[in-house]
Amino acid sequence: MSEIVDRSAKSNAAGVKAQTLADDVFSQMRDAIVRGDFEPGSKINEPQLAAQYGISRGPLREAIRRLEGAKLVEIKPNAGAKVISLKKSQAFEIYEIRESLEGLACRLAARKASSEDCLKLRDLLAAHEAQIQSEDGRLYYQKAGDLDFHYQIVSLSRNQRLFDLLCGELYHLLRLCRVKTSSQPSRPEQAFKEHHHIVDAIEHGDAELADILMRRHIASAKNTFINALNQIDEELSSGD
Amino acid sequence: MSEIVDRSAKSNAAGVKAQTLADDVFSQMRDAIVRGDFEPGSKINEPQLAAQYGISRGPLREAIRRLEGAKLVEIKPNAGAKVISLKKSQAFEIYEIRESLEGLACRLAARKASSEDCLKLRDLLAAHEAQIQSEDGRLYYQKAGDLDFHYQIVSLSRNQRLFDLLCGELYHLLRLCRVKTSSQPSRPEQAFKEHHHIVDAIEHGDAELADILMRRHIASAKNTFINALNQIDEELSSGD
DNA sequence: TACAATGAGATTGTCGACAAAATCTAACTG
C-alpha cells in the first residue's frame, strides 16, 4: 500500500536498458557529475559530449534541460551550460532545508511506522555497528551506511514528494560538494548513538521528539561539514 | 547585499523579450498550466502545440523537459507528456512540506530581519486591512495579498534556494489545484490576525515562536483547503 | 604601447526530414 519508490531510477537499474537516449544520457551525466567526473564550474560542450556519448545534439540538449531541472547545471542563453559549483553559503542553505525536511520526515515516520518498520531500522543499525568495528568501518559508515539510514526514515514518512525532494535532489547536490571533503573525519560513534535515539523516539511514536532529534543530528553534520570546508579554504590560502 | 531574486522570471518581465524560444515557450506554458488553460491530465500534442506557438518541435521539446523539471508535466517514453493532475493526497503532501519550509523561513527571518524589514511587513499588512474592508476584499486578500505576505517572509529568510523551492515550485503546484476550489470561502479576518502575530514574533527576534506560528497558520490553510476539496468530491458524487 | 575594429573560428539555437513506436481502424475468423 502506497510504497515509496525511487522514481529517479528510470533506467540504470539492473540490466533494464533505457527507453530513450535523452533519459539514458541524463542518468549517465547526473551520475558523472555527482561522482565528480565533471569539474564543478566547467563548461559543457555540446558537440564534444554528443560525440562522446555517440548521440546527436538533439537528445543531448534534452538531457541537459533535465539536468537543469535537477539543479545540477546552469544554462545561460547563447552561452551554454555549466556544471554547478556550490559555494559554501549555498551548501549551508541546502543543509538548512534538509534539516527542516528531515525533521518533518521523522515526525511523520514516528506517526506512521509499524513495529515491523522499527525492527528493520534496528537491523540496519546493528549492521552499522558491526561495520563500525571492522577495519574500514569509518569509511563505510559515513558513505553508504549513513545514507541508507536517512533513506529509510524518509520512506517511512510515506510522503512521496518529500522522498523525491530529499533523496532525488538534495542528496545529489550535497554529495556533489562532499567530493571535495572526501576524507572528512566524521564522527561515527556519536552519529551512531544519535541514530539509535531517533529510532527510540519513532518507536515510541513521539513525533515531536523525533523531529527535534533529527534536526539536531543534521545540524551536527552541517557543522562538521562546514568546518571541513573552512579547513580546506585555509589550507588553500596558506599553501598558496 | 545578497538580495533574494526571483530567477524564474527569465523572460516575461516588462518588455524584455525572451532570449531563446524554448525559454519563452516554457514560461508561456507554465503560466498557462497554472492558470488552468490546460486541463490537468490532458495529453500534450507536440505537433499541434508547435504550430500554435509558431516554433518547431526542437525548442518545444526542450520547454517540455523544463516543465518536467518543474513537476508540472509527466513524461512517459514513447507516449508523450501529460499535464500533471494532483490528487488530494498529493496536495496534502505538498502542504506538509510547505508547512515545514515556511516554518524554517520564518525562523530565519526572525533572526535576520532588520527593523526596516519589519516596517515593510507592517505596511503590507496595513494595505491588506484596507483591502479587507473594501468590497472585493475577500477575493483580493486570499489571491494576491496572502501570497505577497508569504513571498516577503521567504525573501527575508535570505536563503535563495529556499525561495526558489517555495516560490518557484511549490506555490505553482498549489495554485494549480486551487483552480478547482476557486471560490473557497477562506477566512480573511482570522488569517489577518495570524499574519500580525507572525510579524510580532519576527519583530521580537523570537525565531522559535515565529516558526510555530507560521506552521500553525499553514496548517489551518491546509485544513480549509482539504475541506474544500472534500466538499467538491461530495458534490460530484451526489449530483452524479 | 594601449585600444578599438575586424574577421575567422567555434558554439549555440532552430529547423525540416526521416525512422521507430504507439494508436486507431477495419477487416477477418471463430
Next chain:
DNA sequence: CAGTTAGATTTTGTCGACAATCTCATTGTA
C-alpha cells in the same frame, strides 16, 4: 457478435544541416 490481427495513421524519437551568436586572435590606428 466478440475477439484478434493486419494495415494505415498519427505521434514520438533522432538526426544532420543551416542560421545566429559569441569568442578570441589579429590587425590597424592614435
